[in-house]
Amino acid sequence: MNWPFKEQAVVDALQNRSLRAVTIGHFYRTYFPPGCTAEDIRFLHRKHKEKAPLITVRKLVLVTTYSRIFTLRERLSLVRVMDMHVTVPPTEPGQPNPVMPLTYVKSQAAIKIDKIIADGAILDFLSKTGKKPYRLVIDKLRLDGVGDNEPISYKTLISNELPPGKIRSTGAFGTWNPKDPGRTPLHGSYTFENANLAAFGGISGTLFSSGSFKGILGDISVAGTANVPNFKVYDTSHERPLAVQYQATVDGTKGDTILNAVTARFDRTVAHFKGFVAKVGNTEGKTASIDIWTNRGRVEDVLKLFISGETAPMSGVFTFGGRFDLPPGPEPFLHRLKMRGDFGVASGKFANSETEGDLTRLSDSSNTRRDKPGEQPAGNVLSNLKGHGSATNGTARLSNVAFAIPGANAWIHGTYGLIDYKIDLHGTLLTTGDPSRATTGFKTLMVKVITPFFKRKHAVRLVPFKITGTYSNVNVGLDLGAGN
Secondary structure, rough: OOOOOOOOHHHHHHHHHHHOEEEEEEEEEEEEOOOEEEEEEEEEEOOOOOOOOOOOEEEEEEOOOHHHHHHOOOOEEEEEEEEEEEEEEOOOOOOOOOOOOOOOOOOOOEEEEEEEEEEOOEEEEEOOOOOEEEEEEEEEEEEEEEEOOOOEEEEEEEEEEEEEEEEEEEEEOOOOOOOOOHHOEEEEEEEEEEEEHHHOEEEEEEEEEEEEEEEOOOOOEEEEEEEEEEEOOOOOOEEEEEEEEEEEHHHHHHHHEEEEEEEEEEEEEEEEEEEEEEEEEEEEEEEEEEEEEEEEEEHHHHOOOOOOOOOOOOEEEEEEEEEEEEEOOOOOHHHOOOOEEEEEEEEEEEEOHHHHHHHHHOOOOOOOOOOOOOOOOOOOOOOEEEEEEEOOOOOOEEEEEEEEEOEEEEEEEEEEOOOEEEEEEEEEEEEEOHHHHOOOOOOHHHHHHHHHHHHOOOEEEEEEEEEEEEEEEHHHHHHHHOOO
């Protein structure tokens, strides 16, 4: 009987499947059950064999049955791959991946394998800039029916690095298309458990996701749900449940994702998204570019994403349509965030009674309204708020903002610090009020200087005002330096 499990036969098989030189450190034949064990396997560089190998395997165990040996059936019962490490160098645009282990097939029939177990495999994806490689740890992997010219069934448990968490997936892959790997079909389902979103920087929370996928490796349709029971942005103190439904398209050969339809729900707000997360140009890492809109939002829900106080400074029905871009980089989340859009707030009301009172007093007519001392106006103090906003480098900029308060209309522009919470807003009120009543906190001398310019009762006046300070200490008053 010609014993099939010889060291050179195993080397030849691995070299034919990988198209690279292979060395084995130690080799042992086994007879019960029949097979062999190879240790310290190294898949060398094709051109630079002196460099560290791209693929190493600590131990490879091959097992078959005597009946298959006697009947000359080239079929293995089990292949066990222990502690495989694959280093994936960066690829040039349009070039095939230089490391796709054991996928090359010549014209002759491939050896069939009932089951492959490859636990503890590690894939390191190198970057062009020499940064720390992205690591994918495959804790458990089982493949069934390999080499039958049929799809390979699989079960796997993966430790994802960014964000860190556990991915479980079952499904079928193949048959492998060696000429165009992106055309290789696949389908299955997955769960993503205990993913720590704090790894992205700027946000935190624990993600639980599940879904299904189907298609080809270069064009995978994905649908599922994600839930974060403790979602929080940056260094705010507000945690809230976040629920997401999504449909996406993934290019498994590049790792790029197109978000076709995403719906997110938090508190009383429903928001919709579409866009992409992909490599753009020669940048290192992925860029997120997302369109967002909502017609069923609450402004207090959105503000709580970015503030530390227990209560949002304003409440009301919120609408928004715009886009945000998040380029890759080491800078904190709010420094990298770029956002622009148009917004509106209906029936707005300030949570800070002093702010609400200052705005109302600024619009009051000295003759037409005489509130009792300490009395606050009834109803909503702010309505029909609309405008344009943008955010770069941690600062939000407002322009073309208009709103109405009792007895007045207002236009405003300025900035708000998303990091330091500093407010610097300037505007103009069209009002019949007496500005001297809105100078709480100004020196008496200033009141005496400006009051004569507003002597006429009931006259329509343009009153410059400003809102300054910080989120926790808002100041509203006349803007004496506006030049009006």
